[in-house]
Amino acid sequence: MSAAAGLRVAWRVLRTEGLRAAADRAADRLAEARRSRSFSPAPPGWRPAAPVPVLHLAATPPAPRLGGLQAQLLARLTAEARQGPVALLYPTSRGWRLEVEAAGERRAVAFPGSPPSPVDLENAAFEGAARAAAGLIGARAIHAEGLAGLPLASLRRLRSPDLRLILSLHDFAAFCPRPHLLEQPTLQFCGYCQDLERCGRCLSRSWPVDGVFQEARRETAAALLAEADALIFASTFLLRAHRDLFPALPPERSRVIAPAVDAGPPLPPRSSRPPRSLRHVALVGGVQAHKGALVFAEVVRRLEGSGLRWTAYGGGDAALLKLLRSLSGVRVRGYFRQDSLARLLRSDSVDLALLLSIVPESYSLALGECVRAGVPVLAFDLGALGERVPDLDAGRLVPPGAGAEGISTELGTILQEGRVPAVPPEVATRIPDAAAAAAAHREVYRELGL
Numbered sequence: 001m002s003a004a005a006g007l008r009v010a011w012r013v014l015r016t017e018g019l020r021a022a023a024d025r026a027a028d029r030l031a032e033a034r035r036s037r038s039f040s041p042a043p044p045g046w047r048p049a050a051p052v053p054v055l056h057l058a059a060t061p062p063a064p065r066l067g068g069l070q071a072q073l074l075a076r077l078t079a080e081a082r083q084g085p086v087a088l089l090y091p092t093s094r095g096w097r098l099e100v101e102a103a104g105e106r107r108a109v110a111f112p113g114s115p116p117s118p119v120d121l122e123n124a125a126f127e128g129a130a131r132a133a134a135g136l137i138g139a140r141a142i143h144a145e146g147l148a149g150l151p152l153a154s155l156r157r158l159r160s161p162d163l164r165l166i167l168s169l170h171d172f173a174a175f176c177p178r179p180h181l182l183e184q185p186t187l188q189f190c191g192y193c194q195d196l197e198r199c200g201r202c203l204s205r206s207w208p209v210d211g212v213f214q215e216a217r218r219e220t221a222a223a224l225l226a227e228a229d230a231l232i233f234a235s236t237f238l239l240r241a242h243r244d245l246f247p248a249l250p251p252e253r254s255r256v257i258a259p260a261v262d263a264g265p266p267l268p269p270r271s272s273r274p275p276r277s278l279r280h281v282a283l284v285g286g287v288q289a290h291k292g293a294l295v296f297a298e299v300v301r302r303l304e305g306s307g308l309r310w311t312a313y314g315g316g317d318a319a320l321l322k323l324l325r326s327l328s329g330v331r332v333r334g335y336f337r338q339d340s341l342a343r344l345l346r347s348d349s350v351d352l353a354l355l356l357s358i359v360p361e362s363y364s365l366a367l368g369e370c371v372r373a374g375v376p377v378l379a380f381d382l383g384a385l386g387e388r389v390p391d392l393d394a395g396r397l398v399p400p401g402a403g404a405e406g407i408s409t410e411l412g413t414i415l416q417e418g419r420v421p422a423v424p425p426e427v428a429t430r431i432p433d434a435a436a437a438a439a440a441h442r443e444v445y446r447e448l449g450l
Contacts, residue, residue, distance in 0.1 A: 016318050016321040016322060016325070016332070016334070017315055017321060017332060017333075017334025017335055018332060018333065018334050020333065020334070020336075021315065021333065021334030021335040021336065022334075022335075024335050024336050024337045024340075025065060025315075025335050027337060028063070028064055028065045028337060028338075029065065032061070032063045032065070036108075038106055039099050039100075039101075039106045039107060039108035040105075040106065040107055040108065041107070041108055041109075041110075042100075042107040042108060042109045046107060046109070047136060047137070047138075048085065048100055048102045048103065048107075048137055048138070049102065049103040049105075050085070050102065050103065050138075051137065051138030051139070051140075052085040052086070052087045052100060052102055052137040052138065052139060053085075053138075053139060053140050053141060053445065053450040054087070054139060054140075054141045054142075054143050054166070054445055054450060055087050055088075055089060055130070055133055055134045055137060055139040055141070055142050055143065056073075056077065056086070056087060056088040056089065056143045056145055057088075057089050057090070057130060057142055057143065057144045057145060057150065058070075058073060058088060058089070058090040058145045058146065059090070059091065059115070059116075059146065059148060059149025059150050060090060060091070060149065061090050061092065061097075062074035062077065062088065062090070064337070064338040065335075068259075068261075068338075068365045068366075069145075069146055069170050069171075069259075071261050071338040071365070072259035072260060072261050072365065072434075072437070073145050075260065075261045075262045075434035075437075076259070076260065076434050076437045076438050076441065077438075078262075078434065079434040079435045079437070079438035080438040080441065080442065081101045082435075082438075083438060083439070083442055084442065085100070085101065085102030085103070086100070086101045086102070087099065087100045087101075087102075087133070087137050087139065089111075089129060089130060089133045091113070091114070091115035091116075091126075094110065095110050095111055095112045095113050095114075095129075096110070096111040096112070096113050096125070096126070096129035096133075097109075097110060097111075098110075098111065098129075098133045098136070098137075100137060109133070109136065111128070111129035111132055111133065112125060112128075112129070113125025113126060113128065113129050115149070116149065116150065116151045116154075117207070118148065118149055118177045118207070119177050119203070119207045119209050119213065119217075120151045121151055121152055121153040121154070121216070121217060121220055122151050122153045122154050123151040123154050124154075126150070126151055126154050127154045127157060127158065130142060130154075130158055131158065134158075134163060139163070140162070140163065140164065140450055141163065141164040141165070141166055141229070141445070141448065141450050142155075142158055142159075142163060142164070142165055142166070143166040143167075143168065144165070144166070144167050144168065145168050146168055146169070146170045146171070146173065147167065147169065147173040147174050147179075147221075148170075148171060148173035148177075148179040149173075152174075152217065152220045152221050152224050153220050155167075155224055156220070156223060156224050156227065159227060159228075159229075164229040164230075164448060164450070165227070165228050165229055166228065166229060166230045166231075166232065166444070166448075167224070167225070167228045167230070167231050167232070168232045168233075168234075169231065169232070169233050169234065169238060169242065169362075170234050170238075170259065170362055170363070171238075171362050172241075172245075172360075172362075174221040174224070174225060174242065174245075174246070175192070175218065175221065175242075175245050175246075176190075176199070176203075176214070177203060177206075177207070177209075177217070178190075178202070178203070178206075180290045180359045181359050181360070182289060182290040182358075182359050183202050184202045184205040184206065185205060187289045187290075187294070188358065189358055189359045189360070189382075189400075190202065192241075192244075192245060195211075196211030196212070196214055196215050197211050198211075199211050199214040200212070200213070200214060221246070222246050222248055225242070225246050225248070225249050225250075226246075226248045226249065226250060228250075228253065229253065229448060230253050230254075230255070230444055230447075230448060231249070231250070231253055231254040231255070232254075232255060232256075232257050232441070232444065233254065233255070233256050233257075234256070234257075234258065234259050234362045234363040234384075235256060235258065235362055235363045235384040235387070235388070236256050236387065237360070237362070237383055237384040237386070237387050238256075238362045238363070238384065239254055239256055241360070255444065257437060257440045257441060257444075258363060258432045258437065259363055259365065259432075259437060260365075260368075260431070260432040260433050260434045260436065260437040261338055261339065261365060261434060262339055262433065262434050263339055263342060263368075263369065263372055263431075263433070264339050264340075264342075264343070266372070266428070267342060267343065267346055267372060267373060267374070269374070269425050270346070270373070270374035270423075270425070276351060276419055276420050276422075277351070277415075277418055277419060277420070278308065278351050278352060278411070278414050278415050278419075278420050279307075279308065279309060279349075279351055280308070280309045280310075280311065280348070280349055280350050280351045280352075281308050281309070281310055281311075281350070281351065281352050281353075281354060281411065282310070282311045282312070282313055282345065282348075282350045282352070282353050282354065282375075283296040283310075283311070283312040283313065283314075283324075283353075283354050283356065284313050284314065284341070284345075284353045284354065284355060284366050284369075284370065284377075285313075285314055285355055285356075285357065285364075285366045286314035286315065286316045287312050287314055287315065287316030287317060287320045287321050287324060287332070287334075288316040288317050288320065289317065289320065289358075290357060290358060290359045291314075291316070291356065291357050292354070292355075292356025292357055292358050292380075293312075293316065293317070293320040293323075293324065293356075294320070295356045295358065295403060295404045295407065296310075296312065296324070296354060296356055297320075297323055297324060297327060298403075298404035298408075299354075299404050299407050299408050299411070300324075300327050300328075300329070300330055301327070302404060302405070302408040303408055303411060303412070304328065304329075306411075306412075306415065308329070308411075308415075309329060309331070310327075310329050310330040310331065311330070311331045311332075311333055311348065311350065312324050312330065312331070312332045312333065312334075313333045313334075313336060313341065313344065313345075314333075314334070314335065314336065315334055315335035321334070333348075341366065341369040341370075341373075342369045342370075342372040342373040343373070345369070345370065345373040345375045346373045346374070346375075350373075350375050351375070351420050352375065352376055352377070352378060352395075352411075352414070352420050353366075353370045353375050353376070353377045353378070353395075354377070354378050354379070354407065355367060355370075355377050355378070355379040355380075355385055356379065356380065356407065357379070357380065357382065357383070357385065358380065358382075358400065359382075359383070360382050360383025360384070361382070361383040361384050361385050362383065362384055363384050363388075364384055364385055364388065367379075367385065367388055367389065367392070367394065368431040370394065370395075370423075371392055371394050371423060371427055371428050371431055372428050372431060374423050374425065374428075375423065376394060376395035376396075376420055376421040376422065376423050377389060377394055377395035377396075378395055378396050378397075378398065378407060378410055378411070379395065379396075379397055379398070380397065380398055380399070380400040381397040381398065381399055381400060382400045385397075392423075392427045392430065393423070393424055393427060394423055394427065395421055395423070396410060396421060398410050
């Protein structure tokens with residue numbers, strides 16, 4: 001990014017999200033730059049002292065500012081590096097970058113090529129970089145960390161008798177190039193659309209493709225999932241949904257490993273002095289349409305005059321951030337560093353968190369941070385949240401069809417009750433950490449003989 005572009009981004013963030021959010025974004029970018037510099041350029045002819053069995057592939061850098069998927073990947077690979085060698089290949093503006101951490105050294109190697117388009121099924125530069133990187137480090141397996149942004153047909157071709165293929169699925173990218181399944185232009189959950197003409201109309205809003213492309217892409221995805229040596233899903237919900245969408249998916253090669261981030265030191269137990277009345281309600285997870293920002297705006301309007309305070313945590317769409325700032329009583333906290341949410345919720349005395357995704361979440365790292373903070377949630381009974389919220393006794397659910405009216409009604413009920421639901425303190429111990437996630441992945445590699 002040029003200096004001028006960086007200044008424009010900083011000014012936009014400052015206007016829409018505030019000074020603290022801009023400072024947090026700057027801190028994350030500095031941390032990202034320090035991490036990149038910690039990998040010294042490999043000299044000509046360099047190879048790691050010993051083979052690195054697994055080459056991780058990602059469609060974006062492991063930068064927490066890009067989202068939860070990247071944050072959990074960085075946290076897990078950092079933990080994995082304490083258990084053994086780690087290699088990651090991802091695209092940059094200058095080509096593909098291989099980072100290797102092994103035997104006490106950190107090296108970076110560059111390969112030519114541009115990032116593939118989200119609708120590319122094949123990409124020669126990607127295949128060349130992946131094969132060259134795997135050969136350089138002596139990898140016996142490639143582990144694709146998510147399918148969004150990676151060319152599915154090229155991934156299939158990478159698999160061979162000497163190079164096994166592991167796929168981690170964090171969303172619905174196997175089913176659609178829009179991995180969150182937010183339909184355009186209606187901005188509603190597509191309901192796992194099987195109408196190819198409708199899919200084509202939606203996708204053509206962003207890319208020059210149609211329903212015929214979507215049919216071919218789903219056929220390729222089905223073959224890729226059926227052939228993979230191991231499939232790792234973020235939740236039981238996501239695994240079950242993929243079994244419905246791809247009937248040939250091999251159950252014997254599928255397993256669930258919950259993603260995790262490093263949350264810092266545990267917070268002290270929240271005061272249990274009853275009753276804790278509802279005063280401060282927060283939107284958590286990002287100010288985006290698929291995360292329920294428009295639902296939140298409507299809830300605030302419906303409960304005007306209730307005396308509630310409102311805060312929106314997370315960056316997102318500039319127009320939606322501006323909309324929320326225009327609403328009476330709403331504070332926009334904006335972007336925050338990945339490991340700070342639980343402490344923010346606690347220090348800002350948030351009584352209830354709204355997780356308002358209108359599309360099915362595959363796991364929800366934000367739910368774990370709410371649990372760590374002892375803050376109950378109110379969410380739609382959809383996706384993984386529909387299973388995890390009651391399993392953790394972390395709050396209440398509303399039918400997704402009830403929309404903003406249902407959320408407003410439930411908030412009104414909590415106001416009348418005079419107390420918010422309590423989150424049992426012991427459930428925080430059930431939220432996995434990055435070390436546990438890393439160990440679970442290492443076990444998958446051992447099962448494959450790597």
